[in-house]
Amino acid sequence: MKLFKTLSVAAMAIALVTSSVSAVSAASSLKGTIVVNGSSALLPLTLQAANEFKKLNPKVKISASAAGSITGPQSVRKGIADIGAVDWDASQDVPGFKKFDGQVAHKVAVIPFAAVANKNVKVDNLTTKQLQDIFSGKVTNWKDVGGSDADIIVVNRAFGSGTRVNFQMKALAGSDFLSKGNNYKEVKSSGDMKTAVETTPNAIGYIDLVYVTSNMKALQINGVAPSETNVINGTYKVWGYGYYMTKGQPDGATKAFIEYIQSAKFQNGSLKKLKFIPISAIK
Amino acid sequence: MQLDSTAQGPIIDSSTSELGGSIKAGSGNVLDRKNRLLFYNRAFKIACIASAAFVCLILFSILFFMFRTGVLTFRDVSPMTFFFSTDWSPENESYGAFVFIFGTFALTLLTLLISVPLSVIIAVFLAEIAPKWLRNLLRPVLDLLVGIPSVVYGFLGLTILIPLLRDVTGTNMGDGILAAAIVLTIMVLPTISRISDDAISVVPRKYRDASYALGATRFQTIFKVTIPAARSGIMYGVILGMARAIGETMAVVMVIGNTPQLADALFKPTSVLTSNIVMQIANVPFDSTWNNALYMMGFLLLVISLLMIVLVRLLQRKGAHQ
Amino acid sequence: MKSASTGTSGMFRTGRGINNINNRIFTVFVWGISACIVLFICALLYLILQKGLPSLTWDFIMGLPSEMEEGGGIGPALFNSFYMLFISLLISIPLGMAAGIYLAEFAPNNKWIGFVRICVEGLASVPSIIFGLFGIALFVEMFQIGLTIIGGAISLAFLNLPVMTRVTEEAIRAVPKEMKQASFALGATHLQTIRRVLVPTAISGIVTGICLVAGRAFGESAVIILTAGVTTSGEMWDFNLFSPGETLAVHLWYVQSEAIVPDAVSISDKAAAVLVFIILMFNIVFRIPLWIKDRKNR
Numbered sequence: 001m002k003l004f005k006t007l008s009v010a011a012m013a014i015a016l017v018t019s020s021v022s023a024v025s026a027a028s029s030l031k032g033t034i035v036v037n038g039s040s041a042l043l044p045l046t047l048q049a050a051n052e053f054k055k056l057n058p059k060v061k062i063s064a065s066a067a068g069s070i071t072g073p074q075s076v077r078k079g080i081a082d083i084g085a086v087d088w089d090a091s092q093d094v095p096g097f098k099k100f101d102g103q104v105a106h107k108v109a110v111i112p113f114a115a116v117a118n119k120n121v122k123v124d125n126l127t128t129k130q131l132q133d134i135f136s137g138k139v140t141n142w143k144d145v146g147g148s149d150a151d152i153i154v155v156n157r158a159f160g161s162g163t164r165v166n167f168q169m170k171a172l173a174g175s176d177f178l179s180k181g182n183n184y185k186e187v188k189s190s191g192d193m194k195t196a197v198e199t200t201p202n203a204i205g206y207i208d209l210v211y212v213t214s215n216m217k218a219l220q221i222n223g224v225a226p227s228e229t230n231v232i233n234g235t236y237k238v239w240g241y242g243y244y245m246t247k248g249q250p251d252g253a254t255k256a257f258i259e260y261i262q263s264a265k266f267q268n269g270s271l272k273k274l275k276f277i278p279i280s281a282i283k
Numbered sequence: 284m285q286l287d288s289t290a291q292g293p294i295i296d297s298s299t300s301e302l303g304g305s306i307k308a309g310s311g312n313v314l315d316r317k318n319r320l321l322f323y324n325r326a327f328k329i330a331c332i333a334s335a336a337f338v339c340l341i342l343f344s345i346l347f348f349m350f351r352t353g354v355l356t357f358r359d360v361s362p363m364t365f366f367f368s369t370d371w372s373p374e375n376e377s378y379g380a381f382v383f384i385f386g387t388f389a390l391t392l393l394t395l396l397i398s399v400p401l402s403v404i405i406a407v408f409l410a411e412i413a414p415k416w417l418r419n420l421l422r423p424v425l426d427l428l429v430g431i432p433s434v435v436y437g438f439l440g441l442t443i444l445i446p447l448l449r450d451v452t453g454t455n456m457g458d459g460i461l462a463a464a465i466v467l468t469i470m471v472l473p474t475i476s477r478i479s480d481d482a483i484s485v486v487p488r489k490y491r492d493a494s495y496a497l498g499a500t501r502f503q504t505i506f507k508v509t510i511p512a513a514r515s516g517i518m519y520g521v522i523l524g525m526a527r528a529i530g531e532t533m534a535v536v537m538v539i540g541n542t543p544q545l546a547d548a549l550f551k552p553t554s555v556l557t558s559n560i561v562m563q564i565a566n567v568p569f570d571s572t573w574n575n576a577l578y579m580m581g582f583l584l585l586v587i588s589l590l591m592i593v594l595v596r597l598l599q600r601k602g603a604h605q
Numbered sequence: 606m607k608s609a610s611t612g613t614s615g616m617f618r619t620g621r622g623i624n625n626i627n628n629r630i631f632t633v634f635v636w637g638i639s640a641c642i643v644l645f646i647c648a649l650l651y652l653i654l655q656k657g658l659p660s661l662t663w664d665f666i667m668g669l670p671s672e673m674e675e676g677g678g679i680g681p682a683l684f685n686s687f688y689m690l691f692i693s694l695l696i697s698i699p700l701g702m703a704a705g706i707y708l709a710e711f712a713p714n715n716k717w718i719g720f721v722r723i724c725v726e727g728l729a730s731v732p733s734i735i736f737g738l739f740g741i742a743l744f745v746e747m748f749q750i751g752l753t754i755i756g757g758a759i760s761l762a763f764l765n766l767p768v769m770t771r772v773t774e775e776a777i778r779a780v781p782k783e784m785k786q787a788s789f790a791l792g793a794t795h796l797q798t799i800r801r802v803l804v805p806t807a808i809s810g811i812v813t814g815i816c817l818v819a820g821r822a823f824g825e826s827a828v829i830i831l832t833a834g835v836t837t838s839g840e841m842w843d844f845n846l847f848s849p850g851e852t853l854a855v856h857l858w859y860v861q862s863e864a865i866v867p868d869a870v871s872i873s874d875k876a877a878a879v880l881v882f883i884i885l886m887f888n889i890v891f892r893i894p895l896w897i898k899d900r901k902n903r
Contacts, residue, residue, distance in 0.1 A: 035751050044865045047836060048672035063752045063849030065834040066863070068565030078569070080745050096374065097568065151455050158541070159374065160566020179372055179543065185458050185552045186541035188562055191862035195441050200449075200456065210865050273673045274865050324796045331707035334700045338770055339724040341763050345731060345739050401642065408639035412632065419896075423888035424646060426816045427881065432824035432854040435653065435877050438861060469649075472642070474817070478775070481810050485779040500628035516775055523768065526730030533733075533827055533858075557732045561827070564734070581735050588730035592723055 030057045032253035036064040038072020038085035039162050041190060041208055042242045045109060046085060048270050049261045056260075060253045069162035073100040073245045082254045084245040087111065087162020091245070094165055095174060104250075105243045108261050110277035112209040112239040113167050114226035115219040120201045123147040125220040131171055134204060137178030142202060154184045155196045155205035163190065166240040167206045171221060210275045232281050241279070346585055353579030359572045365579070371543035371559075373573040380580055386460070386546045386555040387529065387587065390539075393464040394528045398471050399521055405472070406479035406517070407505055422480070428473040437537030440466040445538060454550040458540035461549040466534050471524035478523065482516020483509055518599050522592055529588045532557040556584045650881065657878025665875060670837070670856065675868040679876055681837035682856040685754065686883075689833070689850055690822050692758035693765065697818060700762075701769025702811070706799060708770065709777040722771075729767035736764050737831030744832060754850035757833030764828060765818040772817065776810025777803050808898075812891050819891075820884045826854040835859050853880055 036046050043066040050062040072084025077100060084103075088094050091105045115131060117123065123146055126134070133139040134152055143149045156177055157164040168174060178184060187193050190211050197205045198215045209226055212218045218226050221238060230236035244258055260266060267278035356365065360378045368379025405425075409418055444465060449457035486509050494504040510517070540552020541562050554562075560577050567573045668678020704725070712718040737760065744756035780803050788798040804811070833850035837843075851859075857876045860869050 033751065040863045043835065043859070043863050044672050050836065051672065061838070061848070062836065063834045064836045065752055065830060067831065070568060071565050074569050078746070080741075080749075080751070153456055158562045158566055160563065181542070181544075182551055183455050184540075184542055185456065186562065188536055188541075189862035191864075192441070192537060195438070199442055199446055202455070270673060320794050320796070324794050327796045327799075328707075328711055331703045331711055334703035335707040335712070335721055335770075337700060338704050338728060338766055339721060341766065342724045342728045342731075345728075345735065348739055348742060349735065401638065404635055404638045405642055408635050412635055413639070421643065423816075423885065423892060424643075424650070426813070426820060426888045427650070427885050428646060429817050429820045429824075431653070431881055431884070432826060432857060432877070434826055434854070434858045434861060435824075435880075438873075439649075439652070477813060477817070478772070481813060482775070482779070485810075487781065500624045502628040502631040503624065505631075516779070519771065519775055522726050523729055523771065526726060530730045530732035530735075557734070560732070561734050564738070581732075581738075585727065585731060585735075589723060589727040592726045592730070596719070596723070 029059075030253050030256055031059045033061045033063070034083060034254050034257055035075075035081045036062065036083045036085060036244075037075040037081040038066065038083075038245075039069040039087050039242070040066035041069075041087055041111065041162055042066075042085040042109070044274055045242070045261075045271065045276060048274060049257070049266060052266070052270065053257055053260050057253070057256070060257075062257070068160060069165070070097060070160050073103055076100075076103060076245050076247050079247075082246065082250070083258070086243050086245055087240060088165050088169075089241070089243055095168060096159065096165065100245065103245045103247060105245055106250075106258050106262070107241045107279045108244050108258075109242040109267075109271060110231065110239055110279055110282055111166075111242050112226055112228070112231045112236065112277065113163060113171065113206055114209045114212055114238070115167075115171060115204065115206045115221060116197050116212060116216045117205075117219055118197055118201050118203045119215065119217055121147060121204070121217060123219070124217075125223055127222050128171065128173055131221065132173070132175045135172055135177050136175055137181060137184070140183065150202045151183050153200050153203040154178065154181075155193060155200070155203050156184070156186045157193065157206075158186050158188060162240075163206065163208060167238065170238040170240065171206070228275075228277055231277055234283075239277075242276070346582065349578050349582040349585065352575055353582040354575075356572060356575040356579045360576065365576070369545055373563075373567075373576070376572075378572065378576045380556075380576070380583070382543050382545050383554055383556045383559050383580060384583065384587070386553050387557070387584070389546050390460055390463055390467070390535075390555050391525060391528050391591075393460060394467040394471065395521070395525060397464060398468040398475060398524060398528075401468070402472050402475035402520070402524070403479055403510070403517065405476040406483055406520075407510070409476070409480045410483035411501070411505055411509065422477070425473040425477050428469070433470065433531060433533040436466055436470055437534035440534065440538040448550070452550060456540065456552060457550060458538060458552045459548070459550045460539065460546045460553055462538040463535050463555075466538055467528045467531060470531060470534065471527050474527060475517075475520040475524040478520030479513065479517040482513040482520070485516075486512045515599070518595065522595055525591060525595075526588055529584065529591070530557060532561045536561055556580050556587075560584075653881050654878050656874040657876070658882070660871065661875055661878065666879065672864070672866060675866065677866060677868075677872065679853060679856055679872075679879065681843070682851050682853045683879070684842065685833075685837060685850045686823060686852040686854070688844070689754055689758045689761065689829070689852055690819060692755070692846075693761040693822055694815070694819065696759065696762035697765040697769050698815065701766050701814075701818075702773045702804075704766070704770040705773025706777060706803075708774040710795070710799060710803070722774075725767045725770050728763075729771070731764075733764060733825060733827040734831075736760050737828045739763075740828060740832035750847060752832065752834030752836075752849050753847045754833060755846040757829045757850050757852075760828050760832045761822050761825060764825065765822055768821070769814055769818050772814030773807070773811055776807035776814070779810065780806045809895055812895060816888055816891055819887050823852075823884055823887070824854050824880060826852075826858045829855050830858065 046064050050064060054060060054062060069086045072086040073090040075081035076084040089105045090100050091103050093099045121142060123142060126145060130145045135154060139145060140152055142152055187196050190207055193205050193207050194211050197203045224230055224236045226236055231239050246254060250258055267280060271278060365378055365380055367381050369381045370377045370379045371382055409421060440462060445457040445462055448462055490508050490512055491504055494508045536558040539554060539558050541554050541558055542552040543554050546553035560581055564577050665678045667680045669680055671677030708718060708721060740756060740760035744750055750756060784802055784806060785798060788802045829852050835851050835855060836849045837851045838848040853876060857873055860873045
């Protein structure tokens with residue numbers, strides 16, 4: 001009960017965006033260590049939230065690592081992490097992965113994904129069917145989808161990447177990827193994907209919208225451009241939630257941390273600045 | 284002189300025991316001092332043995348750790364399929380690792396083919412030919428290359444080397460075994476050349492003087508006298524370089540293309556054991572056959588490098604007998 | 606510079622043309638190849654340093670990292686790099702040297718030493734990712750201490766042990782046996798001989814080994830991501846061994862592969878330049894005593 005009281009005080013303090021001494025001392029009674037592991041795409045968000053949270057609760061230690069989405073819920077199950085960051089709802093079955101029993105999913109952000117191509121590609125728009133054909137290897141030349149006569153270089157993320165799972169479910173409607181060929185490669189991280197698409201002529205890939213730069217071309221899907229507005233108004237479908245998984249309902253510092261990340265202050269402040277979309281924006 | 288360098292080990296060892304023995308018999312008059320010295324000697328020796336045993340222990344715990352999980356693969360996959368099938372698509376339950384095993388061998392050989400001659404030339408240059416000031420300048424620079432993080436090498440490979448290869452050869456992608464071998468060459472070059480350099484530098488001066496006195500040119504001296512005398516050290520540099528090449532991950536993964544297909548051309552996205560492990564290990568469920576297969580591949584990687592080391596040692600011994 | 610060698614050979618040369626031509630070709634060839642490689646290395650270093658060093662500021666080096674706004678620093682990561690390197694060297698240098706001395710001095714020359722040597726070289730070829738997985742199994746799962754500096758440092762030490770061991774062994778073996786025999790003849794014990802004669806004579810080789818090891822440890826990322834995490838404790842000068850320990854190389858990896866900050870490219874350029882610069886400093890600092898010793902001996 002006492003804990004709950006402290007928490008509510010903390011939450012209020014945070015909500016009021018005060019950094020007054022009284023608020024800090026009230027919140028700082030929280031103690032403990034939080035270990036976050038899992039998706040690397042959510043890592044910037046976690047790190048930023050951890051920085052802010054640590055300022056309000058100096059006695060809480062947060063350490064984060066990121067090996068890959070599936071590592072998150074797995075570490076939670078093994079008991080070596082308190083929070084598992086993952087790009088899909090790991091309490092449900094998704095293509096390739098079974099659900100994790102006894103874990104609770106907390107939505108923390110909305111992540112839009114975009115199909116991207118090298119600057120030299122003339123195509124601006126692809127339909128779901130065309131995307132399916134390209135990523136399954138049925139179409140291998142840009143001229144077949146309205147571009148110039150050049151081989152399509154497909155850049156893919158490794159199996160199990162959260163971005164790949166989401167892109168497969170939302171943009172390709174679940175159809176399979178090709179897995180070999182002379183014009184096909186896999187990359188390890190969002191950064192590698194960015195570099196590969198930027199530097200390889202005729203390349204196509206996909207990436208979190210956050211990483212899209214002016215050195216690459218974000219393709220429209222079925223005539224809709226990937227943008228925050230189009231995600232919020234419901235026309236752009238290729239997005240997913242980022243989740244924090246916990247073993248059962250969280251308590252103590254872990255609970256406070258998740259609440260902080262879900263709070264309106266963080267969602268509309270730092271989270272937006274990091275170019276994620278607040279969960280409350282989606283109806 | 285050649286005989287001397289190869290037989291150095293046994294000579295030292297036999298003389299050690301003889302000379303060490305004489306101390307016990309003769310020197311310490313004061314009993315206390317003698318006992319104390321003996322005690323220190325013995326304690327030091329035990330500490331040294333323990334350290335060596337500890338190094339072996341780490342290797343065996345790692346081997347055990349990989350094998351324990353890896354061996355579970357064979358509950359679901361027959362060893363024949365695992366070692367000789369080229370079909371790696373775990374999504375569809377086929378676990379053939381031949382592509383990666385072949386890729387690892389091909390990549391290591393190609394890397395050594397490029398890096399060993401270059402490194403030995405650099406070592407000869409440093410130890411025998413370069414003026415002293417240049418030598419003192421270049422050695423730290425070479426050491427520096429070791430410290431550049433592999434992610435930086437990978438990034439430079441991805442942004443500079445691959446576009447270059449694409450322009451030069453006109454291929455579509457540029458990713459593949461040649462790009463990886465070039466990046467690895469740069470990474471192992473300092474290891475091989477610095478160790479060879481040290482080995483050549485410590486060849487006693489009298490060997491060279493004797494060779495010159497016989498009228499040999501510098502070219503003949505280096506090839507017939509200096510390099511053979513330093514062979515053991517150079518070999519050791521090559522082994523360490525090879526070990527690094529087999530085990531390197533972060534840089535290779537950025538330039539090799541990561542596609543499970545046989546590396547039968549220089550420019551074709553492929554995959555090796557390390558790159559496949561690092562790409563997938565973080566993304567598979569803990570207790571799946573897939574995960575076990577990746578551990579098995581890690582175990583295999585260790586076995587391959589151990590075998591290659593044994594092979595090099597055997598070759599070296601054979602060379603020494605001739 | 607060539608005076609000694611070519612001088613002697615010149616004196617005794619009996620004018621065999623083909624040998625001379627070979628010699629010339631060979632010298633030119635070695636100079637040529639070496640010049641190419643050296644040029645290449647310089648270009649590489651220039652490429653890395655030139656992108657980062659000019660825009661380097663004190664604020665960047667000492668500052669706290671930032672996830673959203675431009676101008677984040679690398680302070681805690683840099684500190685962790687040094688701290689972790691120090692701890693790992695504290696473990697790997699004594700252990701590695703002792704094991705190397707055993708191989709060079711004490712081990713009986715039979716199958717056993719061959720076996721130990723193969724173990725050491727085998728360990729050197731273990732990919733860093735496997736050390737990382739091993740580190741997780743050992744520190745995170747068995748000892749339950751989470752992602753910490755000490756776990757990362759010990760894993761790093763494991764990674765560096767084989768190189769340290771073998772370099773020490775080679776360096777000590779290369780000491781002329783006359784020196785050792787002279788020491789024994791003067792009545793020195795084995796331990797005294799090792800301490801006073803073998804190690805000081807072999808110190809140049811051992812320092813090369815330490816430089817290699819320190820450089821590798823400083824640039825290593827895969828092991829540390831898995832065992833020490835991608836966060837720092839968020840403050841400078843945190844000596845707690847159980848704090849999460851992101852190092853500069855890990856920060857570089859993170860900035861290159863996942864970070865969203867607008868100045869990610871500039872941070873990664875600068876971080877790479879700082880890394881290379883520090884490793885250059887290592888090489889120089891470790892060498893100064895050797896140079897001084899060299900001077901004295903002359």
